[in-house]
Amino acid sequence: xxxxxxHRVVPISDPFGxxxxxxEIGLIVVSMETIKGAAKINEIRRDKNFPTLDVHQIDIxxxxxxxxxxEDKISSSSQRMRSLGERVKPPV
Numbered sequence: 001x002x003x004x005x006x007h008r009v010v011p012i013s014d015p016f017g018x019x020x021x022x023x024e025i026g027l028i029v030v031s032m033e034t035i036k037g038a039a040k041i042n043e044i045r046r047d048k049n050f051p052t053l054d055v056h057q058i059d060i061x062x063x064x065x066x067x068x069x070x071e072d073k074i075s076s077s078s079q080r081m082r083s084l085g086e087r088v089k090p091p092v
Contacts, residue, residue: 019041023048029056035055
């Protein structure tokens with residue numbers, strides 16, 4: 001642990017979350033799927049004269065417990081589906 005590291009977990013209801021409104025954020029962790037979003041965030045931050053974020057990319061791992069209707073990767077969507085049970089009808 002790094003006792004001097006400040007972190008905060010927040011819900012995100014849009015593509016950017018607090019990264020484009022809070023100047024003091026310094027780092028974003030992304031996957032290969034979301035790396036383009038980090039570039040867009042830094043573009044918006046530059047336009048606002050905010051410092052750009054350091055970008056830390058992590059790997060996506062396959063889920064060894066994957067069911068037939070789940071994504072290949074470990075995901076919160078698959079975890080929720082397992083918690084809720086089987087689908088009543090297929091997604092549209």
